[in-house]
Amino acid sequence: MAELVGNVLVGQSGGPTSVINASVAGIITEALNHECIEEVYGSLNGVLGILQEDLIDLAAQSQQQIRALKYTPGAALGTCRYKLKKQQDFERVLEVFKAHNIRYFFYIGGNDSQDTADKISKLAQQQGYELRVIGVPKTIDNDLSVTDHCPGYASAIKYIATSVREVACDNEAMGQGDLVSIVEVMGRSAGWLAAGAALAKRRDHPHDPPHIILLPEVPFNQEKVLEDIRRTLKREKFCQIVVAEGLVDADGNYVAADGSTDAFGHAQLGGAGDILADIIENGIPGVKVRVARPGLLQRCAAHAASKTDADEAFLAGEAAVEAAINGETDKMVTLVRGDSDQYKSETGLVPLSDVANSVKKLPREWINEDGISMNFQFLRYAQPLIQGEIAIPHDNGVPVFARLEKSRVDKVLPAYEV
Amino acid sequence: MAELVGNVLVGQSGGPTSVINASVAGIITEALNHECIEEVYGSLNGVLGILQEDLIDLAAQSQQQIRALKYTPGAALGTCRYKLKKQQDFERVLEVFKAHNIRYFFYIGGNDSQDTADKISKLAQQQGYELRVIGVPKTIDNDLSVTDHCPGYASAIKYIATSVREVACDNEAMGQGDLVSIVEVMGRSAGWLAAGAALAKRRDHPHDPPHIILLPEVPFNQEKVLEDIRRTLKREKFCQIVVAEGLVDADGNYVAADGSTDAFGHAQLGGAGDILADIIENGIPGVKVRVARPGLLQRCAAHAASKTDADEAFLAGEAAVEAAINGETDKMVTLVRGDSDQYKSETGLVPLSDVANSVKKLPREWINEDGISMNFQFLRYAQPLIQGEIAIPHDNGVPVFARLEKSRVDKVLPAYEV
Numbered sequence: 001m002a003e004l005v006g007n008v009l010v011g012q013s014g015g016p017t018s019v020i021n022a023s024v025a026g027i028i029t030e031a032l033n034h035e036c037i038e039e040v041y042g043s044l045n046g047v048l049g050i051l052q053e054d055l056i057d058l059a060a061q062s063q064q065q066i067r068a069l070k071y072t073p074g075a076a077l078g079t080c081r082y083k084l085k086k087q088q089d090f091e092r093v094l095e096v097f098k099a100h101n102i103r104y105f106f107y108i109g110g111n112d113s114q115d116t117a118d119k120i121s122k123l124a125q126q127q128g129y130e131l132r133v134i135g136v137p138k139t140i141d142n143d144l145s146v147t148d149h150c151p152g153y154a155s156a157i158k159y160i161a162t163s164v165r166e167v168a169c170d171n172e173a174m175g176q177g178d179l180v181s182i183v184e185v186m187g188r189s190a191g192w193l194a195a196g197a198a199l200a201k202r203r204d205h206p207h208d209p210p211h212i213i214l215l216p217e218v219p220f221n222q223e224k225v226l227e228d229i230r231r232t233l234k235r236e237k238f239c240q241i242v243v244a245e246g247l248v249d250a251d252g253n254y255v256a257a258d259g260s261t262d263a264f265g266h267a268q269l270g271g272a273g274d275i276l277a278d279i280i281e282n283g284i285p286g287v288k289v290r291v292a293r294p295g296l297l298q299r300c301a302a303h304a305a306s307k308t309d310a311d312e313a314f315l316a317g318e319a320a321v322e323a324a325i326n327g328e329t330d331k332m333v334t335l336v337r338g339d340s341d342q343y344k345s346e347t348g349l350v351p352l353s354d355v356a357n358s359v360k361k362l363p364r365e366w367i368n369e370d371g372i373s374m375n376f377q378f379l380r381y382a383q384p385l386i387q388g389e390i391a392i393p394h395d396n397g398v399p400v401f402a403r404l405e406k407s408r409v410d411k412v413l414p415a416y417e418v
Numbered sequence: 419m420a421e422l423v424g425n426v427l428v429g430q431s432g433g434p435t436s437v438i439n440a441s442v443a444g445i446i447t448e449a450l451n452h453e454c455i456e457e458v459y460g461s462l463n464g465v466l467g468i469l470q471e472d473l474i475d476l477a478a479q480s481q482q483q484i485r486a487l488k489y490t491p492g493a494a495l496g497t498c499r500y501k502l503k504k505q506q507d508f509e510r511v512l513e514v515f516k517a518h519n520i521r522y523f524f525y526i527g528g529n530d531s532q533d534t535a536d537k538i539s540k541l542a543q544q545q546g547y548e549l550r551v552i553g554v555p556k557t558i559d560n561d562l563s564v565t566d567h568c569p570g571y572a573s574a575i576k577y578i579a580t581s582v583r584e585v586a587c588d589n590e591a592m593g594q595g596d597l598v599s600i601v602e603v604m605g606r607s608a609g610w611l612a613a614g615a616a617l618a619k620r621r622d623h624p625h626d627p628p629h630i631i632l633l634p635e636v637p638f639n640q641e642k643v644l645e646d647i648r649r650t651l652k653r654e655k656f657c658q659i660v661v662a663e664g665l666v667d668a669d670g671n672y673v674a675a676d677g678s679t680d681a682f683g684h685a686q687l688g689g690a691g692d693i694l695a696d697i698i699e700n701g702i703p704g705v706k707v708r709v710a711r712p713g714l715l716q717r718c719a720a721h722a723a724s725k726t727d728a729d730e731a732f733l734a735g736e737a738a739v740e741a742a743i744n745g746e747t748d749k750m751v752t753l754v755r756g757d758s759d760q761y762k763s764e765t766g767l768v769p770l771s772d773v774a775n776s777v778k779k780l781p782r783e784w785i786n787e788d789g790i791s792m793n794f795q796f797l798r799y800a801q802p803l804i805q806g807e808i809a810i811p812h813d814n815g816v817p818v819f820a821r822l823e824k825s826r827v828d829k830v831l832p833a834y835e836v
Contacts, residue, residue, distance in 0.1 A: 016588045045594065074587025080594065161816050162721055169492025169819055170434045170718040176463065176498070181714065199816060271692075292713030296599065300588040303580055304721050306815065386815035397724065397804035398579050398617060401587060 004130060006103025007039040008321075010058065012075040012138075013046035013109035013116070017152025018159075018305040019313035020138045021076045021402065023108050025069040026317020027136070028058050034325050037104065041409055045078035046109070047116060050093050051416050055100065055409040068402035070310055071390050073300035076404050079109075082418070084116050090123050092416050097124070097131060099412050104132050104324045106317070110139040110150075114332050115356035121330040132324040135332035135352055136316050140299045142192040145360035146350040147334035151316055152299070154309035154385035157196025159301040160185055160242070161386065163294065164200040168209035168240055171290075175238025180229060180280055183210075184273030184293040187244035191215030191362045193298065194244040196382060198374040206373070209240035214276070216246040217362055218371040220255055226283040228372060233287070247272045303399060307388025312345055319347035343384030422548060424521025425457040426739075428476065430493040430556075431464035431527035431534070435570025436577075436723040437731035438556045439494045439820065441526050443487040444735020445554070446476050452743050455522065459827055463496035464527070465534060468511050469834050473518065473827040486820035488728055489808050491718035494822050497527075500836070502534050508541050510834050515542070515549060517830045522550050522742045524735070528557040528568075532750050533774035539748040550742040553750035553770055554734050558717045560610040563778035564768040565752035569734055570717070572727035572803035575614025577719040578603055578660070579804065581712065582618040586627035586658055593656025598647060598698055601628075602691030602711040605662035609633030609780045611716065612662040614800055616792040624791070627658035632694070634664040635780055636789040638673055644701040646790060651705070665690045721817060725806025730763055737765035761802030 008031045012020055024042070031040045040058040043049035056077075069076055084090055097105070107117040114135045121133035137144050142153035164183055171181045187193040194213050201208035211232040214220065232239040247255045256272035277289040294301075316333045323331060331349040338344040366378040392399040426449045430438055442460070449458045458476040461467035474495075487494055502508055515523070525535040532553040539551035555562050560571035582601055589599045605611040612631050619626035629650040632638065650657040665673045674690035695707040712719075734751045741749060749767040756762040784796040810817040 012591070016591045048594075072587065073584050074589075075591035077591075079591045081592075158815055163715055163719070165816055165819070166491050166718040166720055167714050169490065169720075170714050171492075173430070173434045173493035173495075173497045174499075176466075199814070203814070274689075274692075290714055291711070292715055293709070293711045294715065295710030296585050296588050296708055297581055297710055297712065300584040301581070302584055302587075383814055388815070389812055391809075394807055396617075396621070396801055397576055397806070398583055401583070 005036045006101045008104040009102040011043040011046045012079045013113035016075040018073045018155035019310045021069040021072045022310045022313035023317035026314035030318040030321035042077040046080040048080045053411045057407040060407045065402045072401040073302040108136040118352035132329040134320040145358040148337040151313035155305035158306040158386040159304040161199035162304045164197045171238045179238040180289045182241045182273045182291045188246040197242040210242045212241040212372045214243040219250045306386045423454045424519045426522040427520040428524045429461040429464045430497045431531035434493040436491045436573035436720045437728045439487040439490045440728045440731035441735035444732035448736040448739035460495040464498040466498045471829045475825040478825045490819040491720040526554040536770035550747040552738040563776040566755040569731035573723040576724040576804035577722040579617035580722045589656045597656040598707045600659045600691045600709045606664040615660040628660045630659040630790045632661040637668045724804045
């Protein structure tokens with residue numbers, strides 16, 4: 001295979017995670033090991049930055065900043081939810097790639113983003129422009145079907161499990177038989193995040209909080225849930241509930257749909273916790289309900305991130321560069337779990353076309369028959385992912401995160417209207 | 419002064435904090451240094467445990483558990499919001515104290531709780547029962563006027579500032595001129611917690627998030643706030659807002675009052691963030707608003723607690739015992755800030771009657787003229803309090819907290835109807 005000499009472009013897309021920047025760090029670190037790679041650029045705000053030729057020089061960043069990326073939440077390059085639609089947009093992307101001799105394109109994102117990467121790659125092939133495109137997975141939703149798990153998921157559930165265990169201490173102290181505490185977590189179509197709250201339970205303590213996990217996979221049955229709550233209040237004096245924002249009723253309708261949609265046509269949700277609180281207050285007179293909705297904190301709470309997750313995100317970035325250097329293209333890096341009892345993950349590769357828009361469901365057989373708790377299969381899957389803590393440097397009592405120098409790459413093309 | 423020989427009783431009251439258990443640890447540790455103290459008991463669920471004679475033996479706990487109390491959130495003894503009202507209740511308290519030879523009573527709580535302690539102390543004096551009563555302050559609200567600051571406050575604002583800085587990374591990555599992100603924090607009548615979010619800004623970076631802090635001290639002016647948001651969106655591409663739940667309008671009415679009241683007659687609040695989101699979405703067409711409401715996490719997020727705070731809470735517990743041994747009674751421990759530039763706190767004592775129901779206001783002169791940011795006086799006050807992090811032991815990826823053995827003290831009195 002002929003060596004492909006040229007420049008690297010990295011982009012980040014979709015909602016950030018606590019560890020998406022670790023993948024950028026992995027890509028930069030590995031790219032600098034290869035002489036065929038001349039420049040390492042980042043596009044600001046994903047494909048938007050490509051369309052607008054807003055590129056920065058990543059090789060110019062200090063070592064210190066690259067290292068800090070490993071624990072910096074958000075997306076240091078900026079991200080976007082812009083979806084390339086027009087053929088003209090795709091043509092523009094290639095025009096920009098050609099203008100800056102981009103021969104390696106690494107796109108870090110979820111399934112919509114991998115779909116975009118796939119289309120860019122195919123267009124380059126059609127046009128005979130040699131380009132290697134490798135996707136790097138990220139999403140706290142853990143809904144990419146081709147990988148054992150997604151970088152970003154583990155840190156989100158470590159934060160959720162940590163928070164639930166802490167709130168449980170508070171609830172237990174206050175509980176006198178009438179306290180219900182709800183934590184509303186993200187999870188539009190799958191209960192991966194809500195399920196993660198089960199990690200707050202001690203081993204062999206099934207009655208530990210969270211007492212009730214309400215998943216999108218299990219249609220909401222008001223009478224059953226009220227009965228579950230009454231039983232828990234009797235036994236534990238408080239009842240801690242974790243509810244996924246995407247909870248659905250028996251007809252498959254979102255309990256908390258607000259009628260609007262986002263740029264990708266997905267229903268916008270919010271307030272499942274508050275709606276549930278109303279139902280409980282009406283259904284169990286005299287009960288007090290407290291609702292916490294950590295919202296975006298779930299995907300950026302670096303102070304409770306998983307070291308395993310950050311390490312894997314970095315590894316996935318490195319693996320993407322290695323694959324491209326080895327001639328692979330139109331693939332996404334995956335995380336593959338070893339067969340041994342001792343958890344170990346390696347990276348793999350799958351065609352981008354296998355990734356796009358497929359959704360990984362939380363296996364129904366990992367949910368206990370009660371419909372409100374997770375069994376050992378889920379715990380065996382999730383527990384290894386949240387191991388290890390990251391000591392983030394603090395200054396003046398708050399964490400200090402990376403800030404990339406925005407050393408702009410000179411624009412060479414006329415402006416483009418997005 | 420004659421040595422008073424007898425037993426200690428410790429109770430916790432009101433909403434827990436991340437460090438209220440550190441004060442229990444301080445009390446137990448110091449009590450065991452004094453031979454005149456025979457037994458160290460804890461009452462379960464504050465005054466409720468006294469009325470019902472639900473006492474546990476604290477001296478029987480392992481050293482390991484006592485040490486773990488220093489970073490365990492919640493209230494390990496349980497707490498309550500029960501308010502002693504009837505004369506009969508107070509009589510019962512003394513009856514229980516006499517039955518168990520309680521000569522030292524330490525009550526950890528906010529102003530309502532110190533009021534209760536004061537009344538118990540006065541009744542004991544009237545009846546000629548020798549009892550030393552020392553209160554230990556706690557409240558994330560920081561609203562006790564007699565102390566420089568309250569144990570619990572610093573950990574809450576460290577968590578808030580940390581979370582705001584993390585959410586800012588996410589917001590900055592997503593911001594394209596139309597993103598408003600709201601974090602709703604506690605603070606019923608004073609903006610101490612919301613103000614603490616200002617610690618998320620880097621020194622000399624006034625434009626850092628949070629861009630807008632909405633305090634109960636500054637009546638909500640819809641048009642001005644919308645204008646502040648528009649200006650921030652133009653400058654920063656996103657706007658991060660921290661709003662106190664107790665935000666009031668120009669007439670002094672809570673923006674988010676829901677009409678109900680708690681056991682102490684305080685208005686119940688919730689939803690200032692959601693109400694503000696509606697106002698912004700209607701006032702600035704096309705803008706996207708995300709709301710996070712960490713709720714109880716603010717007072718129990720031990721994983722982002724302040725070491726300074728935990729150390730001071732422990733110290734306050736120790737000081738309470740020392741004061742009682744030295745013959746003091748009917749006092750509350752305070753934290754006193756030294757005069758030097760280098761922050762240093764010592765403990766002091768004030769009469770309980772000076773504490774009860776007085777409210778410490780956030781000084782108006784610590785708020786900038788723009789009404790939405792804090793000046794250097796606040797930062798000089800708050801910054802030293804959040805210094806230092808606590809490394810909490812983890813097992814299986816989640817923090818491990820203390821669990822007290824509930825070694826019950828034998829009841830000797832007839833049951834009492836609460």
